[in-house]
Amino acid sequence: MGPQVRPNFPDLPYPRVGNCRPVKTKGPLTVSIFHRYIFFGVAFTCAGAIGVLVFILVMGNAMRDLFQLFSQGQLSLMTSGEMLLLLIPFVLSYALPLGILTGVLLTLGRLSADHEIIAARSAGIGLIRLSAPILFLAVLGVAVSLVMNFHYAPNAKARYREILQDAVRTNPLSFIVERSFIREFPGYVIYVGRKQADQLGDFWIWELDDRERVVKFIRAQSGKFEFNEKDNxxxxxxxxxxxEFRSSDTPEDFSRPRPALAFDRASIQLPLQQIFGAHKERKRVGEMNLRELLVEYRRLRDPEEDLTETEREVGRQEIRLVIQEDLTLAYSVFSLTLLGIPLGIRVSRKETSANLGLAVVLAMGFYFMMNMAGMLEKYPELRPDLLLWVPNILYQIIGFTMCYRFGRT
Incomplete structure (x- = not known):
């Protein structure tokens, strides 16, 4: 008989089992290769999923807020581009947990469907060693999310609102579009029939009550906008x-007489703080970064501040709620990843749609529970700031239980 020829199998990221074995290598080297294989596979998939989610969320917000303003000439191309970029840190807070969960489900589902998970476990690699690079990636995701939630996202939201307000302050007429209804000002609907440069004509103005009913109608031949920077x-x-005036009780009763008043000159004040927040005043809590939140919290505890005890407690509760919400949202990266590891292995599906659908269901359930806890902010005795952690705790319990059962099989 001639010499035996051993098959030349390609190297795998884990030791082979059976009769065909590779050249023996040291354990740490084998584990390192395997960990890199898992880590980069999950990382690249997560990066792609996060990129797609960021694009979808940014475009959704842009279509709602920016595209209409830009198409009507209310914002310049450069300003619109800057505001578009400012949306990225804000949407990353939500895209990061969902993107990493999607990447974990897609990668582990593919590996499990290709029986690579079975081969790795047959080689003596347990679930802990299998998931170590994924959990390391989740910890990195938590760190990035913390930085985004406590620094970049609130700063971006504050800058976003500031740009909108500056656009009105610099050029109030940019928000006036000829032959269109202007609904940006709460309590008013304004229609301008003619606009030539800074000359406006044919005004129709409807003043609304709290129930969106018309209580006053104004028709004017011409007019102009002025900006009062001091009072915003x-x-x-x-x-x-x-x-034309209507009854404040029954404004829709047209059988009653409607008194009218002619005027030669009249003025209406449209407060910008109802749209963009007060100018040059304290930021909203949701637009404060961590340092500003802590400064505001200390201010509320300062006995020298002229505040009632109720105002102090409401302010402190609001700050606690914002901080806990940012922490919970950041830590959700780890919780969703921990749940996604056993689910991805058990589902064993290569299809992107199946794994993406599962990721969306899990994330929506998580965010729904968070929103339910946040809705209890009017009931501070229930501690909604602590109830925000219920989704994280629940998902981690389920994840640990599934990992434990999978490790015993």
Whole structure:
């Protein structure tokens, strides 16, 4: 008989089992190769999933807030581009947990469907060693999410609102589009029939009550907008018009007489803080970074501040809620990953749609429970700031239980 020829199998990231064995290597080297194989496989898939989610969320917010303003000439191309970039840190807070969960499910589902998980376990690699690079990636995701939630996202939201307000302050007429209804100002609907440069004509104005019913109608021949920077008001000055008044109790009862008043000149104050927040005043809590939140919390505890005890407690509760929400959202990266590891292995599906659907269901369930806890902010005795951690605890319990059962099989 001639010499035996051994088959030349390609190297795998884990030791072979059976009669065909590779050249023996040291354990640490084998584990390192295997860990890199898992880590980069999951990392690249997660990066792709996060990129797609960020694009979808940014485009969704842009279509709602920016595209209409840009198409109507209310924002310049450069300003729109800057505001588009400012949306990225904000949407990353939500895209990061869902993207990493999607990447874990896709990668482990593919490996399990190709029987690579079975081969690795047959080589003596347990679930802990199998999931170590994935958990390390999750810890990195938590760190990135913390930085985003406590620094970049609130700063981006504050800058976003500031740009909108500056656009109105710099050029109030940019928000006026000829022959269109302007609904940006709460309590008013404004229609301008003619616009030539800074000359506006044919004004129709409806003043609304809290139930969106018309209580006052104004028609004017011409007018102009002025900006009161001190009080943060847009002042609409109307010339030669008529006002029609309706009953504040039954404004939709047209059988009752509606008194009218003609005027030669009148003005309406449109407060910008109702849209963009007060100018040059304290930031909203949701737009404060961690350092500003701690400064504000100390201010509320300062006995020298002229605040009632109720105002102090409400302010402190709001800050605690924001901090715990940011922490919970960041830590959800780890919780969702821990649950995604056994699920991805058990589902054993290569299909992207199946794994993506599972990831969306898990993430939506998590965010739904978070929102339910956040809705209890009016009941501080229930400690909604601590109830925000219930989804994390629940998902981790389920994840640990599934990992334990999988490790025993």
């Amino acid at each position: 008001f847009l002042i609409l000055v109307l010339n030669r018009g008529q006002s």
